Amino acid sequence: MLPALISKPARGIVWLCALWLAWAQTAAQAQSDEGVNRPNILLVLADDLGFSDLGAYGSEISTPTLDRLAEQGVRFTNYHTAANCAPARAMLLTGVDAHLAGVPNIPEMLAPEQMRFDHYQGVLGNNVVTVASLLENAGFNTYMAGKWHLGTGPGKLPSARGFMRTVALADSGADNWEQKPYLPIYDKANWYADGKPFDLPQDFYSSRFLVDKTIEFIDSNLDDGKPFFAYLPFQAVHIPVQAPQSFIDRYMGVYDGGWDVLRQQRLERASALGIVPEHTAMVTMSTTDDWSSLTAEQQRYEAKRMAVYAAMVEAMDFHLGRLLKYLELQGRLENTLVVFTSDNGAEASGPPRQNAPINQRLLASMDYNTDYETLGLKGSYNTISPSFASAVASPLAYYKFYAGEGGMRVPLIVAGPGVVAGEIDRAFTFVTDITPTLLSYAGVAAPGQRFAGRPIEPMSGRSLMPLLTGAADRVYGPEDAVGYELAGHAALFQGDYKLVRNRPPVGDGVWRLFNLADDPGETEDLSQREPRRFEAMKQSYANYAIENKVLAPPAGYTHTGQLIINTLHGRLREPILVGLLLVLLLIPLWVTYRRRL
Structure with missing residues (x-):
């Protein structure tokens, strides 16, 4: 941290000078085959992880690897992403709004009326460039192991979007124990390695396998003098929620009190850690069941569903720890920037009664079961219901797909050389900021209006380097507006305020206004108390929708x-x-x- 006696503007100048000197040194070194010491970058993405699912954010789940990273770096508590996976991944890897990047929604949920337009195909467009392509051009070795979900056609797989070595799941999800689909919309689980169809090994478990491949890729070029950019998008904790028995055993009995107890416990821990304000209030979601109305057997089953979820989070953390230990043993960790986040908030589409007969019949047709004894193991299909999804998003409202904070606000941890240690940053940040941040850290300039002979969309995100180095308190000013839309669910962030609309069946389609600095739980609508701000932000959202070519969903869409x-x-x-x-x-x-x- 810079000395407190230096003013914020002065610190900003010092930081800019330091960054320029670092870039100049990097550029000079890049011209030589010897002495290259540019930083490595490891970008880790969880899938459907709730806001308070890590110990460092108030969870009861054991996540020592990520908690240690939080102690060594910066924890962001006001970071927002898209409310489902493909749009989030498009913005994460390009710094461009999802609508302009061609991924306004996942392709599996796009309406035919929308798909008549080129930018509503649900696959990454050729009008954007990935951070991997930019870093590869700058001399980085670039790797990816994990879920892609941004296209499979010609030129759409990650091997054609800047990644030199890849093993990638093209679908929205798949089984974690074997190569089979998790929804009947897919004929098979579509895995690719370096652009070609790939068969998973017999001893496959997703988190272990993806870390093994990442280590294999990094190790293959470890001594060539080049830095690496490794992208590790885990399957955890996307459905089907599955984990090894040894991890599940640790959480048996932990959730016997139910979702309301868990939601309150996480709020108290998050407040004590400074993740949310002490006075944070919570809403009770309409989709949350009455725990006391369940039979003892139903409670037992629901508690195990959540135990498997917690086990899958811990297993992810454990295997990430193996990767960081490998880097440490190779003498590379100290020079590696590690960024961890989630693509969106908690998944709530699991049925309230997972083991109901109708569900069992469907899953049996896909060679799955929901038996209590083997829940989470090979052949088992597990989810958490909307009730526990609200708990893992505690103290936030809503969850995946919706524009409430529970769907959009997720953990973001950044640690590495030059990053201040042990900081909790409460400034608003957005998913489009990740690519500009990585480029700034690597000393690589953002592209202009063209890349590789084609016109491209400019990045709208901002580098978080001033926050990571302690040179500034915010990268967005009080008047800067950041818009967002997914299938009619919409939001606009400006200063401490958020304008939001959530459509049915869980929402009501009404615009509301919240002060997130005081009320992250979105409990007090300020639209009537601050009508001028409310109307101005609605106009700003209308401008965002026009500028980003947002199309309204057809009537009756869910x-x-x-x-x-x-x-x-x-x-x-x-x-x-x-x-x-x-x-x-x-x-x-x-x-x-x-x-x-």
Whole structure:
């Protein structure tokens, strides 16, 4: 940290000078084959991780690797991403808004009316350039092992988007124990290695395998004098939620008190850690069941669903620890910037009664079971319900797909050389800021209006280097506006305020205004108390929608309903399977509807 006697503007000048000198030195070194000492970069992405799922953010889950990184670096408590995976990944890797990048939603949930437009295909467009391409051009070895979900056609796999070595899952998810799909929308689990179809090994477990491949890739060029950029997007904790028995055993009995108890416990711990203000209030989601109304057997089953979830988080942390230990033993960790975050908030699409007969029949047709004794193991299909999803997002409202804080606010930890240690940063930050940050850290200039002979969209994100070095308190000023949209769910962030709209069935489609600095739980709507701000922010959102070519969803659209329609379109010859899927996916909608009566 710079001395407190130096003013913020002066610190900013000092930081800029230091950054320029570092870049100049990096550029000079890059011209020589000897003495290259540019930093390595490790970008780690969890899948569907809730805001308070790490010990450093208030969780009861054991995450020593990530907690240690938090102590060694900066914990961001006001970092926001998209509320589902592909848009988040597009913005994370390009610094460009998801709509302009061609990924306004996952392709499995896009309506045909929207897909008539080139920028609504759900695959990464050629009008954007990935951070991997930019770093590869700057002399980095670039690797990826994990979930891609940004396209599979010609030129769309990661091997064509700047990654030199890859093993990638092209789909939205897949089994963690073997190579099979998790939804009937897919014929198979589509894995690729260096651009070619790939068969998983027999002893596959996703978190272990992906770390093994990352180590293999880094080790293959360890002594060539070049820095590396490694992108590690885990499958954890996307459905199906699965984990080794040894990890599951540690959480048996931990969740016997239910989701309301867990939500309150996490709020208290997050408040004590300084992750949220002491006075933070919470809403009770309409999709949260009454724990006391469940039978003892139902409570036992629900508690184990959550135990498997916690085990999968800890297993991810354990295997990430193996990677960091490898880097340490090779003498590379001290010169590696490590960035950890999640693509979106907690997944809540698991049915309230996972082991109901209709669900068992559907899953049996896909060679899965929901048996209590083997829950989370090979052959088992597990999820958490909306009730526990609200708990792992504690103290936030909503979850994945929705624009509430529980769907968009996730952990972000950054540690490495030059990063201040042990800091908690409460400044607003956004997913498009990650690529500019990595480029700044590597001393690589952002591209201009063209790249590789084609026009490209400019980056809208901002480098977080001033926050990481302690040179500034914010990178966004009080008047800077950042917009967001996903299938009609929408938000605009400006200063400490957030304008938000969540559509049915969980939301009501009404615009609301919150002060996130005081009320991260989004409990007090300020739209009537601050009408001028409310109207001005609605106009700013309208401007954002125009500038980013946002298309309104068709009448009656829901993301679950569209998934059903798209599945029906691709599976008309399998009516029994489709019928079961239809019933399964409609159950949560029916439950929500009944609660609103």
